[in-house]
Amino acid sequence: MNIDPGFPITATTDPLGWRYGAGVFGPAPELRRLDAIRPSLRDPDCAGPDPVYAIVMDVGREEHRGDLQKRHLLFGAVAYAAGRLGGEPVRSQGHVHCKSPRNGWSTPELYEIWRGRACILMQESDGDDPGRCFAITAGPGEVVVVPPGWAHATISADPAQPLVFGAWCDRAYGFVYGGVRAHAGLAHFPLLTADGALEWTANPSYKPSKLVRRGARAYPELDIEEGIPIYKQYEREPGRFDWVPDPELKAGAWRNFEP
Template sequence: MRCGWNGPLPAPGIRTIREMRPVLADPTCAASDPLYYMYRDLARSEADRRWLCNHRLRYDITVIPSRDLCGEHVKTKGHYHPDNPVGTGYPELYEVLEGTAQFLLQSRRLDDVILVLASTGACVIIPPGYGHITINPSPDTTLVLANLVSTAFESEYGEYETLHGAAYYVMSDGRIIKNLHYPDVPPARKCTAVKGQGTAGRACAGSIYSLIGDREALAFLNEPEKYPDLFKGLLKD
């Protein structure tokens, strides 16, 4: 795998077309497998692995080759995060290692939908209370993403499966189509993630892997209620 990863790399989890059909714009799509690869719980050293484990964190890499899924850009399945013990949703931190990503975020109350464009080197924080999918909009470039996330929860896929995907489908011809299984939702706002800017501070100042060992920089992933200012303005147009 490219993108500078020089640590151990276990066999990936593979997302198949059978698993993805319930959330596609065309659920009859007959695309071939695999669609994308998920390398979970990575570390470059045993010391890094111990630190991550002791702080209830996990570093992952996801590889999404460019694909057209019957007129729709290839994407991840989509999920929400549950609330932590004090009632605040767990966030997540992403970095685009290679390629260009679109993150389609939607609040659990469905009163806000945001399409975030992020190029190589940019980072995106998924705020508490937002579900998300990641899209590779490139016709010819593989998307490689890293993420840091709490290990204190399991992702919740059920609402995306029940409602046949996110509130909108991002099509290969550039259209953004409303998913008719949803009630009325606002139009998708668009914004761009820029490396090192905004209120994300140290979390987006450089490679997110370099934050391993920095408890203060990553504590928000388990205790977001203590860092409300971190999320202010992250999703402004």
């Protein structure tokens, strides 16, 4: 099942990459090779797809480029290859967002799944005590919000198909890897069973923590509409996601936030 992204952009799988339709701006895809992520894997010598994923940051309709820059909003899209990395799922390395030079917040991120199944693994801190930990599984058309300051990684939950998703981010995005790398990953390791299901094992580098596993939810407190592509929601109401680069606009929502 594929979901309309809300503007003409298409992921390609052979070769892995992106294709833009008329009136769409965006960069050449950045391809993340298997050798580049081997240090973050439990088995650095494993076999797996190569490239592992293709990412394009700052894409959208040409007519929106100026407004997106003014709002400090950025739309990105990522395509993960099908398959597995040895006994692990295809995934990102894990990071925390840099603090914005504009407001001092480590900004949130709004994901929308377009194809495949995703698991967004997130935890309150990349320190020795990870705090609350969540594994949120989402399919096509569902959204997941990573709140400000949380460490997180995006995991393909179905090795039989590619994972394709888009996300609203702060234009001044940047990633802090130090805490995650110092602990050799997040507080829970995702592994794949022989039949392709996700299972979890605790990372002993952290203090013990419970992993809450569940599906995606609605976010009425963040004014996200269900069933409408998040790019189209921006198109209809450009200020709707101003809380992504300026999270203080929803400061109350972040207190005791449940992803």
